[in-house]
Amino acid sequence: MAVVAGQQNFDIYLSSTPPKQLRFRILNADQTFKITISVYYFSSNRVDVYKNGRFELPTNGAYDSNGLFKVNDYNTNLDSYMPKIANQSGTNLAVREHRKVYATMAGADYLDFKMTAVLFLKFGVPAITESDFFRPENLVQNFADLFGIDPSRIRRVNIIGESRRKRQTQGIKFIELIIYDNPSVDDSSITPEDLKSEDNLNQLYANITNWYTTGQLQQMASDRLNVTLSSLQVEKPLSDSANEIKKLDKIRIIQDADNCREQSPCLTQPILVVLDESNKTVTGLGSSTNPWKIRAKIVSSTNLNMEIILESEASLGDDGFVQFSELGLSQVANSFRLEFELVAPEAVSNPNVNSVQQKAISCSQAVLDLKHMDDQLIVDTDELFNLTVLIVDKYTQTAVNNISWRNHEWRAAVRVYNLPKSQPTGSLTSSSNLVQIDLETKSVKLIDLFLDAPGMYIVEVTIISIGNEYILNKKSNVILVKSPTQSITLSESEPPILYLKFDQNITQNTDMIEVYKAIIYNSLIAKHDLLLTRAISVYDFNMANLAFSLSSDPSSLVTELNNGFVLVDGINLAEATLDDQSVDVKVLTVVDDSNLDGSIDGTSSNACKLEIKQMMLFFIQNKNTRKYQRIQNILSTCTFARN
Structure with missing residues (x-):
């Protein structure tokens, strides 16, 4: 929105590519308030102008006797075609050389600019x-x-x-x-x-x-x-x-395929370019419906059973380059070589362009991992649920092409993962002991599981190939088990009301993020009989937030935060905000011998003295006299914060 003055000209430039349709309207003005505008377009295609929903002929446009819309050349006298404030509202002209559309506009009207294919x-x-x-x-x-x-x-x-x-x-x-x-x-x-x-x-x-x-x-x-x-x-x-179209002459490899493992995309994907007779890139041939393609094939391999999987062809882009993204190999090979050939679109003759071969490379054994397909589950105690995992490549996290390659067979097991603290009391059982292995989706589903006590759990899934070539373990996302009488719905639209800031990075070890969520829920929400309304989020290195219903009294939670909270060993709560109010948090620390070189202020206590005397004995036995003397000096003035 902008403030404009009447009887003036305004040039409009957008900071990004204009949409196909733009609407302009002057607010709080009548038919006597008029301006002219010009809108810059990156494209020189036709832009049609509509006034109040009806098409307005440009000043150089007309319909011929056959009803065909045509535009005349305006270059002989451009000024005579240019819209002016004196013209009626909706008068317009698109000047291709300027890449602009000019129009006269009155306060009572709205104008739509619609980009049209040419x-x-x-x-x-x-x-x-x-x-x-x-x-x-x-x-x-x-x-x-x-x-x-x-x-x-x-x-x-x-x-x-x-x-x-x-x-x-x-x-x-x-x-x-x-x-x-x-x-x-x-x-x-x-x-x-x-x-x-x-x-x-x-x-x-x-x-x-x-x-x-x-x-x-x-x-x-x-x-x-x-x-x-x-x-x-x-x-x-x-x-x-615009693109100048050249005659295709050759293809060239810019980047070889490399770092390949069986059943997954190579980590380094091939890139090729098409060239003309002058070794210039041929541009402008990209198409989403009937494209030129580069096809890869194996021309030599130490493993005769090896095949290309996932992606054997890639489309040519408008820039003249072909970028493979998922080319992979089916089996291990000590050495193999790929050849690339140009494939013409349908109904187009194949050009006389030679294929090219890349250097010989190897394909190593698959390195596998598991990926959970279930978001955070919310179930009642003793309610049946299923867990599904995909067998994926460890590095790309893409599903392997064929989980039964080399005659692999799989078996699965599941157990409750033991949290470092605040472990719920429930046990995990399967009512059917069924495992469903789907070769089509490359997934393993554990069926009819249930947990028999409330709390937030993590379960660990283990998938083992027959012969133990692969033993894969994966912790699940958190599973919230509630009482059947509770109604819990988690909504991202619910604003967080509890913010927790810790003294260490809690996002670096991604394998522990779900563990941290479960500990926070069990220690701070379930323990104090609060009702979670927004999923726990861990973010920005050391932050976590969540929401719960304020219909329950959070005073016991506040007391726990006042006394300090340890997430896991070495990670302590530093700050907390509840319902936009800062909460006093006792910052818990662990004192070791390195702290004894600094000053410790506070009042003495028998527990403090006893602990230091025990440390003195240790240092005397180990002939650490410097720290022994330091301990003597602070015996009467020390405090310890205990977990």
Whole structure:
């Protein structure tokens, strides 16, 4: 939102790519309040302007006798086409060279700017081409026949003579073709017809660029039209740049596949690039519907049973590069070699481009891990539940391709994990002792489990392959077991009311995060009969937060925090905030002999003296006289905080 003054011009630049549809409205103004605006677009595609939901013809636009929307050349007298404040609201003009849309706007109206798909093509042809070829009516029909489209879709033709080009292009004329469809008249939103037109133009773009890069289009133009196409520049529908399409000549490996383990993606994935005859990258060939691809295959291996798994093909991007992401191998091999070949889209002739081979590499044994598929569970005591784990690659955490490779068979076991403190009293049982191993999903499901006492638990799942080649262990996410009379619903929309800050990093060891959550719940929530309403979060190195119902009295919780709280050995609560109020927290510390070199202030106590005397005896026996003297000096003035 911005404050604007009437009878003024305003230029609008957006900090990121504009959306397909923009709406402008002047608030608190009537029809007499008028301004002109210009909006900058990264793309030079057509932008249609709608006033109060109805399409407004641009000042250089008109419908011909066949009802086709066309735009005229404004370059001879641009100022006469430019919208002015005196014009009626909705007057507009898109200037492709400026990449701007200009419009007049009144206070009572709203304007929608809708970006519309357009395909721009620029062909180079020899200037000696017969003059009849350059007649507009002939050009439209000739290129429509070449592309296999209705001539009515080519809405504008420009011929640029050689005198307007640089010296190196002398002897060449350029033909610009602009292809688009009619705008929707009474719908400023993105309609199904708009999307259909965009898809159709993208497919036409793909066909033309594919035919040109393989030489098919040049051959068809020579055979059918007796004309030589020497160059092609295209601007893809709704893109923000033009590409010069070159003829494909070769592919080159930028990065070899490497660091491969059986049944999972190689840690180093192959990257390739397509080049023209001048070793320049061929750009502009990307397509989401019918792409060029690079196919990988094994050409030699010490293991004849090895196969490529997960991903054997990758698509060519608009930038001319091909990036594999999941190429993997099925089995171990001491040495193997990959070959990459270029594969053309459907209905496009394969170019005469040689395959390339990468260096020989090895594939090592799989390194496996387990991944839990269950979020935090909330169950009643004695209520049956299931746990599911995936067998995954340890480093990428992606599911292995085939868990029965090399005839692997699996068995599973589960037990309650013993927390370092605040362990609930319940035991874990399976009513059926069933384990479901799914080869399709690569998962192992433990069925019909139940816990018989309230609290927050963690269970440990162990998966073992027959022959003990793999023994995999994984702690579950927390499982909240409640009384059947309780109703617990955890919501992220519930704001946290208890914030805990610890004196050590509690996020570094990711294997312990769920353990910390369970200890916090059992020690601070369940122990004080509070009802959890938001899941416990651990974040920002040393922070945790949660929410519970304030309908219960939290005074006993406050007392516990006042007395200090140890999460696990070496990690103590440093600060706490409850319901936006700071809570006094006794910071607990452990005194060891290194602390005795500093000053300790406080009042003496018999317990303190007894502990120091015991330490004195230790130091005397070990002939540590310096610390013995230091202990004597602080005997009368010391305090200890105890866990």
